Amino acid sequence: MNILLVDDNQYVLEGLLDGIDFSGLGFSQVYTAKSAGKARELMDSNSIQIVITDIEMPNGSGLELLEWINAVHPGTVTLFCTSFADFNYAKEAVRLHCFDYYVKPIQYSDFTMHVVKAIEEVQRLESEKQIQKYGKYWMDNQWNNKADFWYKYLYRLNQVTDDEIREEITGRKLEYTLDQEIDICIIKIGKSIKIQMLTEENKDFIFRNISEEIFVKEFYVLEGLLITANNTMTVILSNQNKEEHRLRKLCGELLDCLHKYVAQESNCYYREHIKVREARKAVLQMEEISLDDISKEKRVIDYQNYVMERKEEYSADLNEWESLFRNKQSENLMAKINAYMAEQMRNKNMTGQFLREIRSSIVQISGTILQENKIEAYKLFDDAYYDTIFTESVKSVSNMQRFAEYVIGKSIDYIKEIEKSQTFITKIIRYMEENYNRNITRDELENIAYVNINYLSRIFKQETGKSLHNYLMGIRIDRAIAMLQEGKTTVSEVSLSVGYDNFSYFSRLFKDKTGYTPKEYKNMFSENKKNCQES
Known part of the structure; x- marks a missing residue:
């Protein structure tokens, strides 16, 4: 989808380009023109679905441009963005079927919603064309029908049998078979201000547009896109080309797009050639590793390689940790803990669960030794800072190091103090x-x-x-x-x-x-x- 911005004031054009996240809204190209004549040239040589134009401009007004658009490029959605709140202008805009009328100065967050409505109007007009070609039932219901099927199947709490899946497919008039192969991507979307500002409807709209633009060009069919409460996006694809080794590259493009326009911290986990009957199990396995992944770097992870790369786990020597703690050797103890975590990272075993186990071990050892010294651990660590680092400790190795240093250091220091009663x-x-x-x-x-x-x-x-x-x-x-x-x-x-x-x-x-x-x-x-x- 492409958009054209028309205004004789260069600062207004630059402000729109800087203040509106057009790429994040799904636009492939943003054209600009400083006159109605230049706008007509661009529209004749490019596919443009939305036009935002000023009214008062030299060498042709926005009203004249809209009249020309209606005649030459009907179906283009046009918005007026003008400093003139004149009734006659507004009346003429209505006569010419202008979609929206916005009075400057521009509040970009507010104006973004007007652009979103224009996008929805473009989709509505396109849907009407598709309805005429393919029939109302198929176009109105097919996407939602598929999305509902995948959501109820993949995120059902109890097990589902082959007969139940087959019955659901038949009842919805879908063309899936139990042995049909699909590809699944799970994207753990990082939290950001942009994400928090989006409504659920806008999330669905933006993520679907981005995904379709990336995958459809490579002959994938977007079968479903689900966004769950824990900021996880599940993309279900069918591969028409059957060419191998493309999905990883496309997942990388998707992460780049999300990273640039929507969320800074996003990881993508993908798995290919999954039979429909095995999709629910595959999603559960992929979500398990996505939720336990503590890495902050943007990366694409092939589930099969991830499982094979993990090496045999080994446990920490907690007796040694306790001995070092008891002997007040805080530096040696931290060195042992850091070495253990480094080894787990090399073996690709360092997950949220491992960090929880390390935290539990540190808390138990410190609690035991403090109690032996008649010190109440819950009183020693009854402060807001401890509460914060306790919660954050399982999110990264550096956070765990900070937590361990604080607990070990404060415990040993106070034990030394009370030994001098x-x-x-x-x-x-x-x-x-x-x-x-x-x-x-x-x-x-x-x-x-x-x-x-x-x-x-x-x-x-x-x-x-x-x-x-x-x-x-x-x-x-x-x-x-x-x-x-x-x-x-x-x-x-x-x-x-x-x-x-x-x-x-x-x-x-x-x-x-x-x-x-x-x-x-x-x-x-x-x-x-x-x-x-x-x-």
Whole structure:
């Protein structure tokens, strides 16, 4: 499909070429003209289905051009794109059967939808011609009929028998046989902003146009094109030429086109000479390797070669990994993990499943050793960064390396810290000194030290000679003594300031430590201070 842009302003033409993804919409050629005369020359010498033209131009208006197109090239879909919102212009455009009328300035995302509608109009007009030639039933239903057959057959949850396939083919009046050979391509389409902006209808339209342009020229028949929820496109082809070794090249062209105009990260998996009765099994096998493929490079993969190239798998020496972890040899451990992943890549075994197994091994080993050191792993790694790298780790080898380095490094570093028990004891004491005036919970202390509260309590008492509760109480009473000595606040205010809202309880604790009630202590200190001043 070709399109002609007509405008006497070169900047408008360049803006359209830059702002509208014509190739992505399925256009093979985009012609431009700066006058109606040049436009007529191009239309006489080329096959052009859509014309976008300005109205006010020197040496012939867009309205005159449309009148000529109707006479000489009927069936051409024409859009006016003009700065003039004049009613008379619009009225004349309607009289001349202009398909659409767009007033500048051009909003390219909005204008793209007008172009899509024009494409649909071209297809509708072409369909009407085909209907006259081949009959309404065949043209209206054949593509959707085939697509529905393939979707229900290939993506059916339960097994399907030969009799069921044959019955479905017969009931739909399709010309397939169970032993007929087809070729299947599965394209894992990378996520992109362009993809996310497309509606399902536009996806079907664009991908079908691109696929037909690439495959039909090489005598393939596009039997079906299915797009599933996981951004996977399945293309079913029948090969009329039977020439070998063309499908790989065409799949490469398809990826180039998708990479350039639609999605940056796309892989294509193909398989030839599949009997219709075996198509469902083949698709499941191909989808399995496509979903497990972690490569980010654009590549075409022959399923048969992929299976044969994979070498015998071998397991990692997890005992060695655990020993290195336990001995805090983080560099040696990372070297072992990296070597294991490199070997799997050489053997073409490095898949999403292998990365999940590596991640599981790292998590289990770190969890076991942290628990032995009374450290709660779920608290140590309770942060947004860990959540992110955990999810991303199975998507690439580099992501897994980042995850392993973070988990191993943070685990070993903290184990080294708590082996110097004074490290987290100091943290706890500092925290209590800064927050003595409020209720400090067990969870807070666990989150500071990343260790189980029972283990923390035991080590704390061992190092300080006091329980957590008694140490905090001591800090509070010391602060209360200092405030009472200053004499600037009441006893009840002091009680609240050091974290006790129950005055009686505070008084009892204070007396247990000093031998005086808070009031007695304040009065005694004031009297002593007064006597000192008088003397």
